[in-house]
Amino acid sequence: MRRIILLALSLTALAPAQDARQKANDPKDRPPLHRPRLGLFPIDALQVMKFGAAKAEAQSRRRQALTEQAAEQSSRKPEGAGRYLAAVVVCADADLDPAKIFGQKRTDLLILASPGPRIEARDLSLIERALRKHRLSLCLVLTHEGCETLSQRPEGEDEELWSRYLQATADLAAEHKVPMADAHGVSQSKLILAGSDLLNRARGEGRFQVASVMLRGNPSEGEFKLAWRAAWSQRPFDSLRPKPGR
Numbered sequence: 001m002r003r004i005i006l007l008a009l010s011l012t013a014l015a016p017a018q019d020a021r022q023k024a025n026d027p028k029d030r031p032p033l034h035r036p037r038l039g040l041f042p043i044d045a046l047q048v049m050k051f052g053a054a055k056a057e058a059q060s061r062r063r064q065a066l067t068e069q070a071a072e073q074s075s076r077k078p079e080g081a082g083r084y085l086a087a088v089v090v091c092a093d094a095d096l097d098p099a100k101i102f103g104q105k106r107t108d109l110l111i112l113a114s115p116g117p118r119i120e121a122r123d124l125s126l127i128e129r130a131l132r133k134h135r136l137s138l139c140l141v142l143t144h145e146g147c148e149t150l151s152q153r154p155e156g157e158d159e160e161l162w163s164r165y166l167q168a169t170a171d172l173a174a175e176h177k178v179p180m181a182d183a184h185g186v187s188q189s190k191l192i193l194a195g196s197d198l199l200n201r202a203r204g205e206g207r208f209q210v211a212s213v214m215l216r217g218n219p220s221e222g223e224f225k226l227a228w229r230a231a232w233s234q235r236p237f238d239s240l241r242p243k244p245g246r
């Protein structure tokens with residue numbers, strides 16, 4: 001019963017990330033600035049992005065010869081993979097690089113970022129398209145410990161739904177004695193399957209699966225661990241790897 005309520009609640013919560021956008025415009029929700037100024041103007045942000053891209057390009061040209069062979073060996077897409085090795089639904093409210101975290105080429109991943117992350121209708125349609133056109137077979141929901149989105153109250157019409165979703169997720173976390181982010185990943189994974197007939201049918205036919213992954217630690221400092229959960233499992237909080245002796 002709880003699961004049905006959870007799904008029903010959350011399906012209606014697939015609303016656009018209007019709250020996130022409103023939040024971003026709210027001065028009190030902006031990150032602190034190091035010196036007094038109005039903020040970063042879009043044109044300046046664009047310039048910084050362009051400089052960054054140019055620098056990365058120059059570096060990649062220099063490194064290309066060295067890294068080509070390593071990349072070929074370390075992250076070769078397996079036989080049979082379509083355009084993407086996997087879709088990764090990742091929390092946008094953290095500095096996470098799924099390519100780095102998963103040791104893959106960025107271009108091999110379909111990366112969908114939202115605060116939380118929180119699956120929305122547009123994410124589902126992208127995943128569906130990747131499945132239809134590019135034989136996508138795996139979707140990972142990447143959550144992380146200490147996620148601020150999970151502790152924030154949204155404002156606006158979404159507030160009540162999100163609060164109820166968080167309560168249901170907190171109950172799930174308590175029941176399985178796992179961190180909130182972990183339970184959230186499993187809930188969102190189930191939502192992906194529940195929110196799309198196409199994906200659910202493909203899962204039934206063995207062509208598609210969803211798993212959630214919770215990140216502990218900080219990848220940019222080189223120290224992190226992943227907890228993998230299979231949303232399709234009867235016991236999603238067991239590890240995906242069978243334990244020895246089973």
Ligand SMILES: [Zn+2]
Nearest residue numbers: 091093147148
């Ligand atoms: Zn987060």
